[in-house]
Amino acid sequence: MSLTWTPTIDRALAVAARGHAGQTRKDDPTPYIAHPVAVAMIVSDFTDDQDVAVAALLHDVLEDVPPSVYSADDMTAEFGERVTEFVRGVSEDKTAGEETPPWRVRKEGYLAALAEDSEECLLISAADKIHNLRSMVAAHERLGDDMWGIFNAGPQEKLWFYSSIADAVTERLGDCAASRELRRAVDDVAALAP
Template identity: 35%
Template sequence: MELKESFDEALLMASRLHRGQMRKGTAVPYLAHLLGVAAIALEYGANEETAIAALLHDAVEDQGGETTLREIEGKFGKEVGRIVLDCTDSSFPKPPWKERKLRHLALVAEAPFSSQLVVAADKLHNARSLVADYRVLGERLWSRFKASGDETLWYYHGMISVLRKAPRPLVEELERTVIQLEALRLDT
């Protein structure tokens, strides 16, 4: 599949929206995560609309809410907007962490293939980063986040169980990565 100009426009939009944003507790530009999620989604069969949504999957949650959603839908269509919204786990004001995650698990369980593909790609990219960072920081890693290590692993296992429409090899890779993170925690 050849990516067209709309993908280029989405890349520019993602770069503009997330400029200056870094991954939690690091000096890594947030755009690196968005590119990683889009790459994983494409590797597992995303079409261009889904790849665009992968680039923009955190835009509504992190950068402007409803206004950003309307901009995305205006430029890339309702389908891209729907996928991005399915990837969004919070509203304003943000509910407590566990309540927010339980709601998101229920939403993802009912989401269509395209949304589950992007969610799975996002979780895999995040889990890979957690494994790499845990090797350096150990349990100090969790101080970056609202959730503890146990809570984070609970959420990942919950997500694995609801991703029934996503590509099975992608979900299996996510599960292997989460198991690897658990094994690292047991070794310390």
């Protein structure tokens, strides 16, 4: 299994690139589009379902792009309801009320949703977190313990969240490539915690 170019993958990449234009990763000036591309590449190690790869490319669009720019309806019209449901399944609720909910509240909501999500959503979530964790290791190599100051939560909170996702993926999907790779990535970051 590997990410294979198709016209649909190409369209999804274009939508993600436009939606994340001007955005960068937290830990360095890398254009944000590198993250969804990496997530799609990682998830393609776990499944050959094109809808899952497309949703991986688009996984942060509904969360980070204003609906006036690209909405769930736009996504459904362009990629179908299945892709949109996968993206919804891995999106945090940042729009509840007038303010973004606090970090812990968002993460608890994400974990609660993950417990009910499809296996496809679990694979996308695992790939997303694997890339985030690998990026944290790379940032730690550059910045040392200063890396932890980049985030909205401290090391123990971050590790609680990622460990909880690894537990959910393992519980739901069993001992599989995604659960093993995610657990390995969590352990790598746990070894760096001060």
